[in-house]
Amino acid sequence: MSEFDSLLQGMNLILTPGHIGLMVIGVLLGILVGVLPGLGAPNGVALLLPLTFTMSPVSAIILLSCMYWGALFGGSITSILFNIPGEPSSVATTFDGYPMAREGRAAEALTAAFSSALIGALAGVLLLTFLSTRIAEFAMSFSSPEFFAVYLLAFCTFIGMSKNPPLKTVVAMMIGFAMAAVGMDTVSGNLRLTFDQPTLMTGISFEVAVIGLFGIGEILCTVEEGLVFRGEHARITPMVILRTWAKLPRYWWTIVRSTLVGCWMGITPGGPTAASFMSYSLARRFSKNRENFGKGELEGVIAPETADHAAGTSALLPMLTLGIPGSATAAVMLGGLMIWGLHPGPTLFVEQHDFVWGLIASMYLGNVVSLIVVLATVPLFASILRIPFSIIAPIIIMVCAIGAYSVHNSFFDVVLMLGFGALGYLFKKLGYPIAPLVLAAVLGDKAEDAFRQSMLFSDGHLGIFWSNPLVGGLTTAALLMLFWPLISKALQTLTGLRKPQLAKPKSVL
């Protein structure tokens, strides 16, 4: 069956009033978590997960993925109007978005941000539509060593490409793996690392970690910085929208380049945050209006937003086809898939045809719905941010506590959330990344299974990871990625091509 037929089938499945209603709800909730400090897309999806257990998987994934799109859009509202990135991935949007709002061009900046975001997202979905079946078919021939090598590649890329110190990334990742190991061993059924504590028998859920690290940790950081929301006002009129749209074609090359950057960073585990920064600095380097960047240049809003959303959507490609999420939010969704009883990976495309294509079709529709909803509700959400912190903060904390509690109906999880909150605060202050921890916590068991299976095949010889060209190539690529910081430094000194301004781009912050 061709992709087009499958897509039509998926469209047929999701075009019901119920599903479209879910989309709108998901988008609204997403914008809300994107706008509120302390709640972000990974967090929001984790909080919503327990509520989806009674839904059908298709409805559940529509709700969660639309929440993701909504959060991506919502993040740009706070960036532009308040100079406060609601999401890490929208930090780059503040550089030019907020100056534009200060000049009274908030509506233009918002429209440009949302529209270019939609273009980026649609490009990501197109990629997903036409590549996913092929990658899934290719991955069907994978066995355990190949899967482990792919996991290894994902984790090593994180370490090598991260802006954070590599050793700190390793520490964060290993804590995630250790968390995943707590509880029942999937192979032998033994209880591991529980130290005879009954509360640990069910393991440590990644949802609790996400809620604590992202939610409570974020709140603590916000309090320390003593944030006050003092934002610009914006009213988006149809005239402004049309005028901004008329300007967009001028920036076609920026949009294309940002889309490519975004798709690439989304598929590889670089994630939306890295994509938006990279796209912004590329746009600045190649722009004719370089001097105007940082002072309110439209191009400086378009570039990061396009890349952000392209990365956000294409992060679902490796998640669906290989079972490897390209971002923290995708990792949480992957965890949700496993809880619903689906097995992310190539077999998903055969066994859960309706689910996969329902999801892909909903991504087209969901993003368009997002654009409409977000354009209509900007003033509403901007006014939410003007509610005093002493009202918003305790409510957010309550929602986090209830979310952590409802994972297993256990108060111990709420205590764990608090512990993760304190850890998240320290991590953020000391430059430890959080995303690898979440990724490892979600994928830990699967990576371990793949590793143990491979070891069984080979009787304990690591040589199995170089036993055929495919797995050997993947493993070698993983090691290259791991040592990339060292390799690139060595290459630079060898060739003597050390241009200071290229080797170290001026801090974009």
Place this chain on the structure above:
Amino acid sequence: MSQSSDSPALVGTRWVELGLTLFTTLIGVVVMYGSVEQGIGWGDSGPEPGYFPFYIGLLLSAASVGNGVLTLVRWKALSISFVSRSAFRQVLSVFIPIALFVAAMPFTGIYVASACFIAWFMWRDNTRVKPYGKLMIASISLGAVLASYLIFALWFKVPLDAGPLGDWIALAGRHFK
């Protein structure tokens, strides 16, 4: 409201860095210890349960020690303040109530604890020119709790522990029937 610069430093970043590396090293050691208990060798059916986690613990400890060494190398540079006294007081003034809120939950149930938590948070907010009125505090804290009851317990059928209050209400409900 930002007061990070004008008040004395509480603790140097290097000590916090070192403390965190010590903590993560310890986690690594605990993980290794737990894995050894399960057997880290090669059993009848292939790798034993502790085989994989043991190396995770080992890597965790090794990377933590590495971070510790890096901290020591940059000891001078890391003497900058981690957090100022007043900013940390600000953090504690949020963290301690959360801790109390979490500790109270099992005894009072989620709803009562949440309502008290929100009310307390609003009541002690002294950054405002005019403090919140009693009616405002009551309506927001009770409203938020009611909303969470409706959303979680009623619509999505995720039962939340209501504690003794829930028992009383249930009892009263039976009594009136």
